[in-house]
Amino acid sequence: MNRLSGLDGSTIAAVATAPGRGGIGIVRISGDAAAAIGAAITGLAMLQPRHAHFARFSDADGATLDTGIALYFPGPHSFTGEDVVELQGHGGPVVLDQVLQLACKLGARPARAGEFSERAYLNDKIDLAQAEAIADLINSSTEQAAINAARSLQGEFSRKVETLIEHVTRLRVYVEASIDFPEEEIDFIQEGQVTARLRELIRQVEAVLGQARQGALLREGMKLVIAGRPNVGKSSLLNRLSGQDTAIVAALEGTTRDVLREHIQIDGMPLHIVDTAGLRDRGDAVEMEGMRRARREMESADHILLVVDDSAASRDSGTPPWPLATEPQQRAIPFTVAYNKCDLTGRVPHVESKAGYTAIWLSARTGAGLELLRGHLKACMGYSGAMEGSFSARRRHLLALERAGAHLAAGLNQLLYTGAGELLAEDLRQCQNSLGEITGASSSDALLGEIFSSFCIGK
Numbered sequence: 084m085n086r087l088s089g090l091d092g093s094t095i096a097a098v099a100t101a102p103g104r105g106g107i108g109i110v111r112i113s114g115d116a117a118a119a120i121g122a123a124i125t126g127l128a129m130l131q132p133r134h135a136h137f138a139r140f141s142d143a144d145g146a147t148l149d150t151g152i153a154l155y156f157p158g159p160h161s162f163t164g165e166d167v168v169e170l171q172g173h174g175g176p177v178v179l180d181q182v183l184q185l186a187c188k189l190g191a192r193p194a195r196a197g198e199f200s201e202r203a204y205l206n207d208k209i210d211l212a213q214a215e216a217i218a219d220l221i222n223s224s225t226e227q228a229a230i231n232a233a234r235s236l237q238g239e240f241s242r243k244v245e246t247l248i249e250h251v252t253r254l255r256v257y258v259e260a261s262i263d264f265p266e267e268e269i270d271f272i273q274e275g276q277v278t279a280r281l282r283e284l285i286r287q288v289e290a291v292l293g294q295a296r297q298g299a300l301l302r303e304g305m306k307l308v309i310a311g312r313p314n315v316g317k318s319s320l321l322n323r324l325s326g327q328d329t330a331i332v333a334a335l336e337g338t339t340r341d342v343l344r345e346h347i348q349i350d351g352m353p354l355h356i357v358d359t360a361g362l363r364d365r366g367d368a369v370e371m372e373g374m375r376r377a378r379r380e381m382e383s384a385d386h387i388l389l390v391v392d393d394s395a396a397s398r399d400s401g402t403p404p405w406p407l408a409t410e411p412q413q414r415a416i417p418f419t420v421a422y423n424k425c426d427l428t429g430r431v432p433h434v435e436s437k438a439g440y441t442a443i444w445l446s447a448r449t450g451a452g453l454e455l456l457r458g459h460l461k462a463c464m465g466y467s468g469a470m471e472g473s474f475s476a477r478r479r480h481l482l483a484l485e486r487a488g489a490h491l492a493a494g495l496n497q498l499l500y501t502g503a504g505e506l507l508a509e510d511l512r513q514c515q516n517s518l519g520e521i522t523g524a525s526s527s528d529a530l531l532g533e534i535f536s537s538f539c540i541g542k
């Protein structure tokens with residue numbers, strides 16, 4: 084794809100600072116006419132590159148709108164790669180809008196959401212993953228997420244993907260050459276070298292995928308759904324974990340009917356906790372609807388915290404006692420069992436590893452064992468202390484990496500069972516395409532539109 088085909092030669096302008104009032108507000112202008120517009124507004128004959136000009140911002144009639152600093156960054160050494168002028172004035176919505184209107188009267192047009200970043204991408208200043216990292220950096224809600232986004236913006240993730248692309252390309256060239264020159268055909272299987280390289284590539288894609296998963300989790304957080312029978316202490320646990328009195332706690336069965344949500348952080352790891360109605364086989368219409376919603380939440384959970392009343396555990400049949408027909412072990416969703424109310428049973432809070440799940444004994448009332456639960460949830464999110472070398476990633480990136488891995492696996496199968504070099508070459512081509520979607524080397528216009536339109540104006 085020719086990236087430059089997305090550019091229309093227009094000059095764009097937008098307020099680059101957050102809406103509202105602030106000490107300083109910035110109008111950013113990018114495009115061929117930027118320098119002329121900047122000169123006209125400031126009344127300066129010309130703006131010196133990378134020089135802070137103190138100037139009056141005046142309209143065509145000479146009326147002063149504001150005073151501030153004008154900066155000029157000639158392309159290609161600017162954020163967008165085009166001529167960029169920044170007018171830094173006072174941060175009031177009306178005065179900034181006046182300066183913006185003036186810039187538009189002088190030949191700019193209002194920028195679309197994300198259009199500055201899009202131009203930076205189209206002019207090859209950053210790749211797609213880096214552009215997304217800008218949005219992630221601005222939107223990050225935890226320190227670790229911000230650090231990760233900054234690493235992606237520096238190209239940490241992109242470099243890993245590019246290395247993968249390079250290796251795939253090299254293998255592809257090798258395979259295709261042997262197809263194109265059959266007189267020199269190599270017996271792939273006999274030789275074994277291609278198989279080994281494929282296996283190594285699969286391992287590398289898996290490694291990057293693992294890191295990207297962690298990055299995505301840190302960016303988006305883990306959705307933890309608290310589920311179980313009525314009265315086991317689900318709402319008490321939500322309140323304990325969030326440190327807030329969010330949910331009504333009562334000795335009455337069927338107290339919680341609506342789905343309750345809290346967003347918390349455990350050592351910088353975002354966790355979205357969802358408290359749900361207790362599951363049982365009866366209840367009035369409202370409670371039944373609550374249970375229906377509880378099940379729906381469980382289906383979209385990243386992790387389920389199944390709460391069991393330890394003092395009544397023997398009453399619930401089965402080990403562990405699954406509430407009614409909602410058996411998380413039948414789904415692919417990982418889960419943890421919290422044996423609550425251990426203050427009543429006198430059991431010491433502790434963690435046990437069971438087949439396919441973890442069990443934790445705790446008390447929502449006394450808070451005993453809560454640290455064990457927090458530590459366990461952190462581990463489930465992939466918390467590893469230092470988090471060195473981690474970077475931000477999005478679900479889109481994970482899917483692309485998964486597709487790339489699947490194409491490699493398919494290619495390996497072709498090679499092992501049919502010995503078909505052509506089919507392997509095709510799988511490698513598709514693998515390369517999938518990886519290219521991450522950095523934008525092979526992305527459709529629709530995808531670009533979708534990504535940049537989610538940015539805010541002026542970014």
Ligand SMILES: Nc1nc2c(ncn2[C@@H]2O[C@H](COP(=O)(O)OP(=O)(O)O)[C@@H](O)[C@H]2O)c(=O)[nH]1
Nearest residue numbers: 314315316317318319332333334424446447448
């Ligand atoms: N002794 C004891 N009681 C608890 C504990 N956790 C909750 N409860 C009590 O159990 C009852 C039901 O609690 P609640 O959080 O509303 O349970 P839910 O229906 O699962 O949301 C309330 O009376 C709570 O005070 C606990 O750890 N120990």
Ligand SMILES: [Mg+2]
Nearest residue numbers: 317318338339
């Ligand atoms: Mg409740």
